Structure formats: structure tokens, C-alpha cells
Amino acid sequence: MEANVKIRYFLLFIQLLLFGTLSVAATDAGGCEAGTGVEKTGLIYGGSFNPPTLGHLEMIRRLATDHRVTVVVAANPAKTYPVSPEVRKQLLRRILDAEGLSARVEVLSHNYSRPD
Numbered sequence: 001m002e003a004n005v006k007i008r009y010f011l012l013f014i015q016l017l018l019f020g021t022l023s024v025a026a027t028d029a030g031g032c033e034a035g036t037g038v039e040k041t042g043l044i045y046g047g048s049f050n051p052p053t054l055g056h057l058e059m060i061r062r063l064a065t066d067h068r069v070t071v072v073v074a075a076n077p078a079k080t081y082p083v084s085p086e087v088r089k090q091l092l093r094r095i096l097d098a099e100g101l102s103a104r105v106e107v108l109s110h111n112y113s114r115p116d
Contacts, residue, residue, distance in 0.1 A: 046072040046110075049088050050081050052095060060096070064104040073109040085109040 043063050049056055049071075063069045071092060075085040083091075089109040096102045 042068040042070060044070045044072060046074050048075065048079075048081070049073050049092060050083065052088065052092050056092075057095060057099065060105060061099065061101060064101050067104075069105045071105060071107045073107065075109070 045060060045063060047056070060069060060071060073085045073089045073092065075081060081088075086109055089107050092107045093102065096105050096107065
């Protein structure tokens with residue numbers, strides 16, 4: 001199996017774990033989005049981002065140089081956070097806007113819970 005195919009399966013697995021659903025874009029045989037000739041790759045960067053730090057920003061900046069990045073602000077219900085995931089998501093969006101990264105980075109929030 002080619003490396004890019006393994007990466008796609010891995011990303012789909014992560015998406016399934018985080019969101020419980022899969023959304024797969026139609027691709028041609030070359031791994032490009034159907035009809036565009038443009039390779040569609042992306043990375044998921046997850047964490048609590050409590051608070052967002054310069055280290056988080058640097059990691060996002062480096063990932064976004066070559067890929068579309070989805071940042072997932074996660075919240076573990078077993079932990080107490082001083083700021084809600086939604087507020088942390090808004091903070092990250094403002095930081096990314098100020099850094100000119102919002103075109104290549106999507107920010108989502110997710111409440112994590114372990115299956116019983």
C-alpha cells in the first residue's frame with residue numbers, strides 16, 4: 001500500500017474516533033480531488049490548547065506550510081478546564097487570523113468521552 005493511501009486511512013480513522021462519522025471526498029486514481037488535478041491532503045492536530053501557546057502556534061504554522069490543517073480543540077469530561085472549548089476555539093481562530101493562517105487552518109471543538 002502506498003504511503004499516501006496509508007495516511008488517508010489513518011486520517012479517516014482519527015476522524016471516525018473524534019467525530020463518529022466519516023466524510024470522504026471523491027478522488028481520482030491519482031489521489032487528487034476528482035476533476036481538479038489538485039492533491040487533497042490534510043492533517044489533524046488535536047489537543048486541549050488550554051491555553052493556546054506560542055508552541056501550538058509554531059506547530060500549526062509549520063504544518064500549514066505544506067498541508068491543510070484541522071485543529072481540534074478537545075475537552076476531556078474527566079478534567080476541569082478554566083475556559084470552555086468554545087472559548088479556546090475562538091481564541092485560536094483569532095490568533096490564526098492575526099497570523100494570516102486562517103485560510104489553511106480550520107478549527108473545531110470536540111468533547112471527548114471514552115466508550116463504556
